[in-house]
Amino acid sequence: MIFTKFEILHLKPKLKKAFETSFGRFDHNETLLVKSFTKEGLVGFGEAPAMQVPFYNYESSKIATLVLKEYILPQLLNKEINSVDELIKTYSPIRGHNMAKTGIEAAFWHIKSQEENKPLWALWGGVRKEVEAGISLGLEKSVEEILIKVEKVLAKGFKRIKIKIKPGMDVKVARSVREKFGNISLMLDANSAYQLRDLPIFKELDQFNLLMIEQPLSYDDIIDHAKLQREIKTPICLDESIHSLDDARKAIESGACKIINIKPPRVGGFWQSKLMAELCEKNNIPVWCGGLLETGWGKAFNVHISSLNNFKLAGDTSGSDAYYTEDIIEPLMVVRANSQIDVPQEGVGFQINQDALKRITINTVEITS
Ligand code: OSB
Ligand code: MG
Numbered sequence: 071m072i073f074t075k076f077e078i079l080h081l082k083p084k085l086k087k088a089f090e091t092s093f094g095r096f097d098h099n100e101t102l103l104v105k106s107f108t109k110e111g112l113v114g115f116g117e118a119p120a121m122q123v124p125f126y127n128y129e130s131s132k133i134a135t136l137v138l139k140e141y142i143l144p145q146l147l148n149k150e151i152n153s154v155d156e157l158i159k160t161y162s163p164i165r166g167h168n169m170a171k172t173g174i175e176a177a178f179w180h181i182k183s184q185e186e187n188k189p190l191w192a193l194w195g196g197v198r199k200e201v202e203a204g205i206s207l208g209l210e211k212s213v214e215e216i217l218i219k220v221e222k223v224l225a226k227g228f229k230r231i232k233i234k235i236k237p238g239m240d241v242k243v244a245r246s247v248r249e250k251f252g253n254i255s256l257m258l259d260a261n262s263a264y265q266l267r268d269l270p271i272f273k274e275l276d277q278f279n280l281l282m283i284e285q286p287l288s289y290d291d292i293i294d295h296a297k298l299q300r301e302i303k304t305p306i307c308l309d310e311s312i313h314s315l316d317d318a319r320k321a322i323e324s325g326a327c328k329i330i331n332i333k334p335p336r337v338g339g340f341w342q343s344k345l346m347a348e349l350c351e352k353n354n355i356p357v358w359c360g361g362l363l364e365t366g367w368g369k370a371f372n373v374h375i376s377s378l379n380n381f382k383l384a385g386d387t388s389g390s391d392a393y394y395t396e397d398i399i400e401p402l403m404v405v406r407a408n409s410q411i412d413v414p415q416e417g418v419g420f421q422i423n424q425d426a427l428k429r430i431t432i433n434t435v436e437i438t439s
Pocket of ligand 2: 259261284285309310331360
């Protein structure tokens with residue numbers, strides 16, 4: 071394929087309900103779509119879900135726009151790109167900025183799936199026909215409000231529930247959920263809100279038979295997580311700390327985690343995600359696909375990658391009705407009553423709803439030669 075033009079669409083979708091983590095509370099999100107045009111007349115969309123502020127990692131929608139516009143996209147114009155390796159090679163000198171890189175990589179896969187008339191999962195070696203959905207519940211002002219939300223999502227059929235925690239809203243959350251709902255499949259996500267000196271809290275959490283605890287310590291740490299994992303029974307799952315195959319290898323070798331949350335935009339794309347899942351599989355580390363409040367377009371790609379063999383645990387992919395007042399895909403993504411999402415058998419499996427896209431696009435940047 072030869073790219074002739076790009077558009078970076080800056081989207082600002084409104085969340086149905088404010089989403090709060092230990093790093094902030096948001097009532098809308100921001101994300102990017104990289105719209106890529108080829109000489110052959112195909113168009114590919116790829117989502118770069120960098121949020122409005124660099125709180126989850128150092129990327130944000132504005133930073134990712136800058137990096138795409140100045141450094142990644144110009145060198146792809148009018149160049150023949152036929153393999154993902156060729157694509158990745160053009161921007162590999164750029165350190166980090168994995169979300170920005172994922173935007174163009176996803177667009178490449180969208181075009182590839184049209185060229186080869188294959189679903190995304192077939193290009194990546196997926197094996198599953200359906201994948202298990204989970205839901206990630208944000209923090210609330212009180213434990214009571216969290217219990218109400220848990221009750222609602224259990225009624226909807228979600229089987230694996232993740233709840234955000236922060237200091238002061240941790241043990242009491244886990245205890246109350248266990249008291250009210252028994253032994254449901256429950257996990258917590260700290261988004262790096264704790265330090266090693268908080269060990270007594272994690273020892274206390276050990277009694278609740280949690281599926282895992284996600285990213286308890288610093289966003290850039292592996293060593294302290296290894297120390298913590300040696301002291302607690304609950305499996306640690308790393309999210310923020312893992313950006314590359316090398317990070318994954320170091321975390322596994324040092325015993326810093328027993329599970330990895332693979333978010334394609336955090337690790338630099340779907341090809342890296344595949345390689346990371348395979349590395350983890352060789353080391354008996356199961357993985358699952360996390361989310362970054364992507365629109366349905368990004369979530370669709372996450373469904374396809376979740377069909378790879380080592381994605382053994384439910385992901386943070388919750389269906390179109392869980393996130394925004396209006397999603398940009400048609401049909402909408404549905405979680406069935408048994409908590410499963412069908413893996414599409416053609417292409418991406420969804421189309422972009424151009425009217426809905428227009429309504430939430432706040433800026434467009436064009437890159438041509
Ligand atoms: O840590 O997994 C996280 C959302 C934004 C940033 C970080 C995280 C999350 C979620 C929600 O937990 C995942 C989703 O449903 O998209
Ligand atoms: Mg997380």
